[in-house]
Amino acid sequence: MPRSTLTDFELLILLAILRLDNEAYGVPIADEIERTGRRTVAIAAVYASLERLAARGLVTSSLGDPTPERGGRAKKFFTVTGKGARLVRDTYEALNAMWRGLSTVNGRA
């Protein structure tokens, strides 16, 4: 049965795509996660997750034009689908609900 939840990495990827809008392909997605998520990311790991997200209908992709900078290879741009956006919002609301009332968390960290 397909999962109806997101892993933290999948959530970061979806959020990165939403933040990047029309410029979401492998490199900026990885950069965005490294910068805002403060973690190092392997491009292959990003693509592995994107493949799973695409299989679940949460993202779609389209090929751009090949560029010399990339050794003549095309970029693959990703877009979050309506289903993906809903799942991001649901995850945010679930996390937010769990977060409420945890006033002591800052003291423990």
Place this chain on the structure above:
Amino acid sequence: MTGGPPRFATWILTHWTSVDECVAGDLVEQYHRGGRSSLWYWRQVCSAIAHDAIRDVDAHPVRAALSFGVGLVVMWWGANYILYSLLNLPEWLFVTGLTKGLYARGLTLPQPLREFPMLAGWKALVYAVSGWVVVRTASTPGTSIVFAYLPFVLGFNAITFVNSVGRYPIAQLTIDLLILYPLAAFAGGLVASRARRPIRGVES
């Protein structure tokens, strides 16, 4: 391109794996734009290979397990029984008749061919056959399945290594079991892999 990413790493990525060509493009772009090192590039390529192997196994776990099982059986029986039987005229049922027949016709191998280091060469050939069998019996006959098979070969040989310490020199065991034979299995897998068409465009 001068100062480009390691060509060999790019060649491995584009010829030996089934990763999306966009991954290779992204790595080249990130290497140039982000001022990354060759070490970073190699790490990314290794990560891509590992993800590719995991994806293949994950997509067809039963078929992959069967392939690995057949490969390990070929490796174990071939290297430990059939090979010795053929080389040393033993009392082993399956090949006794064959070896006796060969020996009766004077078709014996010269002694040097039955001893170290040639023996290591024969064993390497058996390992190569096991790698070949794994790729040929896997659902996706690409190279990534060989990468997934290598840890099994190494694990298997590590057990043999531990059991053989004291009977053979450590250096010989290390070279044979942990370097030569896994490489032979890998080479056999490469031979069996379908030649992939290089990705369009330049190499780096």
